[in-house]
Amino acid sequence: MYINPSQPIYSFRNAKFGDKKLLLIAGSDHKTGFAPTAQDTYGSLENVAKKYYPKSEILYKWNTRDCISLDKIPYIGLLSSTTPNVYVATGFNKWGITSSNVAANIITDKILSKENKYSFVFDSLRLKPIKNRIELKNMGSQVFKSFVTNRIKIPEEEISKIKNDNGAIVKVNGTNIGIYKDSSGNVFAVKPTCTHLGCLLTWNNLEKTWDCPCHGSRFDFKGHNIYDPAFKDLEKFEIL
Ligand code: FES
Numbered sequence: 001m002y003i004n005p006s007q008p009i010y011s012f013r014n015a016k017f018g019d020k021k022l023l024l025i026a027g028s029d030h031k032t033g034f035a036p037t038a039q040d041t042y043g044s045l046e047n048v049a050k051k052y053y054p055k056s057e058i059l060y061k062w063n064t065r066d067c068i069s070l071d072k073i074p075y076i077g078l079l080s081s082t083t084p085n086v087y088v089a090t091g092f093n094k095w096g097i098t099s100s101n102v103a104a105n106i107i108t109d110k111i112l113s114k115e116n117k118y119s120f121v122f123d124s125l126r127l128k129p130i131k132n133r134i135e136l137k138n139m140g141s142q143v144f145k146s147f148v149t150n151r152i153k154i155p156e157e158e159i160s161k162i163k164n165d166n167g168a169i170v171k172v173n174g175t176n177i178g179i180y181k182d183s184s185g186n187v188f189a190v191k192p193t194c195t196h197l198g199c200l201l202t203w204n205n206l207e208k209t210w211d212c213p214c215h216g217s218r219f220d221f222k223g224h225n226i227y228d229p230a231f232k233d234l235e236k237f238e239i240l
Pocket of ligand 1: 194195196197198199212213214215216217228229230
């Protein structure tokens with residue numbers, strides 16, 4: 001695997017696919033809920049592919065999500081001080097292959113009541129994880145933006161102004177309604193309020209999902225929850 005240390009970061013690796021070997025190019029990361037454009041995401045990856053592998057052909061594209069803790073260090077250990085037999089390993093910061101092995105070692109040692117000299121680094125019960133003040137500030141401003149600014153900036157549009165195969169939030173009698181129109185013009189309407197802590201969702205037209213900028217929950221266009229920390233579906237509206 002190859003990865004560059006400078007920005008923007010791209011990584012290259014290969015994967016078996018039947019009897020073939022495919023090249024995987026990853027990058028163009030962005031925060032969940034920030035309505036990226038195809039040009040900024042897939043487009044920039046395609047440019048990299050064309051630059052380094054001019055004869056390559058793009059077979060698949062996909063977009064996934066990763067969970068990153070505030071101090072960028074995974075949480076590995078007890079889920080809480082009141083659940084002595086329940087362990088957690090999360091927040092791998094895009095280094096899941098490595099961190100899951102670290103987690104396996106630490107949690108195995110915990111189950112066997114053995115010392116592990118690295119476990120303190122990943123302490124899942126740490127009370128002050130926020131060493132990264134810049135990220136904390138960003139998070140605070142994004143929550144604020146999501147609760148207030150996004151709402152103010154949303155233009156009041158009629159449902160009919162939304163193009164097919166696109167989505168948007170419209171105001172109907174003062175209420176935000178999240179609308180998606182499929183390629184045949186069928187309309188799917190949801191309440192675009194995250195069922196985790198109530199942030200306003202953003203339409204992601206690359207994946208046809210409603211994404212939450214606060215803590216990364218995602219919902220499909222019918223409102224079904226597909227990523228935690230929210231676990232309830234969105235409220236749906238019926239169009240009369
Ligand atoms: Fe949406 Fe927390 S409010 S994920």
